Amino acid sequence: MNxxxxxxxxxxxxxxxxPDVEADxxxxxxxxRDQFDFDSMDTLNFAIALHRELGxxxxxxxxxxxxxxxxxVAYLAERLD
Amino acid sequence: MLTxxxxxxxxxxxDAGTLVEWHVAPGDRCRRGDVVAVVETDKGxxxxxxxxxxxVRELRVPPGTxxxxxxxxxxxxxxxxxxxxxxxxxxxxxxxxxxxxxxSQQRAKISPAARKRAQELHVDVVSLRGSGPExxxxxxxxxxxxxxxxxxxxxxxxxxxxxxxxxxxxxAAAMSRSKREIPHYYLATTVxxxxxxxxxxxxxxxxxxxxxxxxxxxxxxxxxxxxxxxxGFSGFYRDGRYDESPVVHVGVAVALRGGGLVAPALxxxxxxxxxxxxxxxxxxxxxxxxxRLRASELAAxxxxxxSLGEASVDTVLPIIQPPQVAIVGAGVVHVRPWxxxxxxxxxxxxxxxxxxxxxVSDGRLGAHFLARIAALIADPAAL
Numbered sequence: 001m002n003x004x005x006x007x008x009x010x011x012x013x014x015x016x017x018x019p020d021v022e023a024d025x026x027x028x029x030x031x032x033r034d035q036f037d038f039d040s041m042d043t044l045n046f047a048i049a050l051h052r053e054l055g056x057x058x059x060x061x062x063x064x065x066x067x068x069x070x071x072x073v074a075y076l077a078e079r080l081d
Numbered sequence: 082m083l084t085x086x087x088x089x090x091x092x093x094x095x096d097a098g099t100l101v102e103w104h105v106a107p108g109d110r111c112r113r114g115d116v117v118a119v120v121e122t123d124k125g126x127x128x129x130x131x132x133x134x135x136x137v138r139e140l141r142v143p144p145g146t147x148x149x150x151x152x153x154x155x156x157x158x159x160x161x162x163x164x165x166x167x168x169x170x171x172x173x174x175x176x177x178x179x180x181x182x183x184x185s186q187q188r189a190k191i192s193p194a195a196r197k198r199a200q201e202l203h204v205d206v207v208s209l210r211g212s213g214p215e216x217x218x219x220x221x222x223x224x225x226x227x228x229x230x231x232x233x234x235x236x237x238x239x240x241x242x243x244x245x246x247x248x249x250x251x252x253a254a255a256m257s258r259s260k261r262e263i264p265h266y267y268l269a270t271t272v273x274x275x276x277x278x279x280x281x282x283x284x285x286x287x288x289x290x291x292x293x294x295x296x297x298x299x300x301x302x303x304x305x306x307x308x309x310x311x312x313g314f315s316g317f318y319r320d321g322r323y324d325e326s327p328v329v330h331v332g333v334a335v336a337l338r339g340g341g342l343v344a345p346a347l348x349x350x351x352x353x354x355x356x357x358x359x360x361x362x363x364x365x366x367x368x369x370x371x372x373r374l375r376a377s378e379l380a381a382x383x384x385x386x387x388s389l390g391e392a393s394v395d396t397v398l399p400i401i402q403p404p405q406v407a408i409v410g411a412g413v414v415h416v417r418p419w420x421x422x423x424x425x426x427x428x429x430x431x432x433x434x435x436x437x438x439x440x441v442s443d444g445r446l447g448a449h450f451l452a453r454i455a456a457l458i459a460d461p462a463a464l
Contacts, residue, residue, distance in 0.1 A: 020338045020370055036338050040295050041366050051290045060285050060293065 001080070007073045013053055014069075017045040028069040056080065084133055086155040088148055091122060091379040095251060098122040099147040100154065109137045111157075116375065118154065123251035124343050126373040129154075136161040248341035259403050263318075264439040267398050268447050269410075271430050272455040273419060278429040280461040296414065297333065297388040298359045302464045303457035304386050304409050305329045305350035311450045313442035314407040314435075315383040323406060323441045332382025332402075333362060335369040344402065345374050346381035355464055384408065396432045406438035407447075409454065 001009065007028070014032070015023045021036050032038035046066060047058045056079050058066065065075035088098060098120040105117045116128040117137075135157035142154050259265075277299055285293040308315035308329045316325040329351045332344035345365045347358055368374055382402070388411040389397040397410035412432040419428035433454060437447045457464065 018338075018370070037336065039336075040297075041363065044290075044293055044295065045363070045367075047293075048290050057290060060282065 003073055003077060006077060006080075007069060009054070010069060010072050010076065013049040014046065017049050018042055026069055028073075031067045032069075033067065050076070054080065082158070082160050083138065084135060084157045084159050085153045086117070086131060086133075086157055088120065088150050088152045088154055089129065089132075089376050089380060090150045091124065091127060091376055095122055095124070095150060097147055097149045098127070100142045100144055101126060102144050103140055105137050105140075105155075107137050107139060110161075111135065111137065119373070120376075123247040124374070124379060125248075125369070127376050127379065128373060129376045131157070133157060133159050135159040245340050248337075252341065255402060256400050259400050263401050263403060263406075265401060265436050266439050266444055266447065267434065267436050268444060268451055269396055269398070269432055269434040270448075270451050270455065272433050272458060273421075273428050274414060274431045274458055275429040277458050277461045278414065292356070294355055294359050295362070297386070297411070298355055298362055299458060299461055299464055300388065300409075300411055300454075301331050301333060301347060301350060301358055301362070301386055302353075302355060303454045304384065305331050306457055306464070307450055307453040308384060309351050310453060311446065313446055314437060314450055316406060316441075317383070317404040318406050318438060318441060319404050323438075326383040328383075330381045330383045332385040333365060334385055334387035335366050337370060343369050343374065343379065344382055344385045344387075345369060345378035346383075348378075348381060386411065389413075396434055398434055399436050401436055401438060406441045407450075408436050409451075410434040410436070 011023050011026060014026070015021055018036070018038070025035075026032075027035060032042070043063055043066060047063070050056050050058055050066075054076065056076060058075075062075070066072050088100075090096075091098075099122075101119040101121050103118050104115075105111055111117055111131050112134050113130075113132055115131050117131045118129045120127050120129050137155055138158050139156040140154070141156065142148055142152065148154070274296070277296065281294055281296060281299070288294075308331075312325050313323075315329045316323055318324075328349050330346040330348050331350040332346045334342055334344045336342045345368075347353070347361045347365070350358065353361070365374070365378065382405065384405055385399075385402055385408045387397055387399050387408060393413045395412045395415070397412055399408040399410045401408050410433070412434075414429050414431045416427050417430050418425050419430060420426075421428065433451055435447050435451050437450075442450075
């Protein structure tokens, strides 16, 4: 999976756990929290989705790496290598 | 005996709703707790449960009709079912009517926004396959399906006034009533939650990702246990008198993206494990935002916990939701200097607040109540 495919996949998972978020409106460099009030429940659900769909177990101590789409992709690309 | 099934009130701020669809038809049997109808309200689409066992004789309100709370929606015969032997389980759905009910109850969830779009486009949501979580139908699914060739003959004006603006109006009405009628007093205290934060971190590091807990779940349980020990905070004030609720149902305030909030209850909070409460909490948040809530969940809270920590505010001074008499607030957890055993050390601090009804309790009782919550949080393994 290249970066572009990974970004698309992450966006799919994001909008699946937060269906009230429009995929087209997500700004890659801005924190989810600042864009659409992402809270700790959203982050946990996101981590569960990443584990289930991509097989990546994100420990709580790494949640900061999931703050924005760009950060997610960078973090996951490294973890999936 | 014939019993009237009326549109229940879903808290202080709801006086009407639009019947969206029936899950039962005349002749169907239903049991207490079955979801029999979907009603669109200021709080989104709500599953309305029946409160008796019986056989549906008549549906009085057709879908698309907006009716006030208390309106007779259906008439049931409660004896038709009582005549059947009690010990036997309900027969498996064999007739087409019963099969249809079972199928409709298993069908996908749909977000309020998607439901509204479906109504605008005259899309039959029953025929859709959802692409959202747990098969929930999204706005995109509805729009993909496009307008169905046969628009419904009477586009309902009923949905006007609901959605975000309607919810804001409902919140305004409830909070105005609260501020008008309830003599609030407010208390706040700083709580050292380091032991809870450390305990959670250790527990979550060892647990699979699906087994992780969030701090609000500990707070919910602590509030519930404190309510069992201290009277005057979990119950309802109606017609000039206070009734303590025999069972504590803590409502959790859930903010909706795009504005508005709802506070559905975690039923019988005090007796449930943290893992059960976490599952319940996750389910409520998901359904509040994407799917939908049940009427009983919205009407049930005996006290509410509002956790505004996510918005990074230190202190929330919340407003009581009538007819409740108290609401507990939690701000963000900060690491700050704190004095422990005569030395300044960094600790995780949380400001816990309480708004309570002066007709029922006073500041001294409120202080005891808050102190009890703080003590319970300090020993998370015992929760």
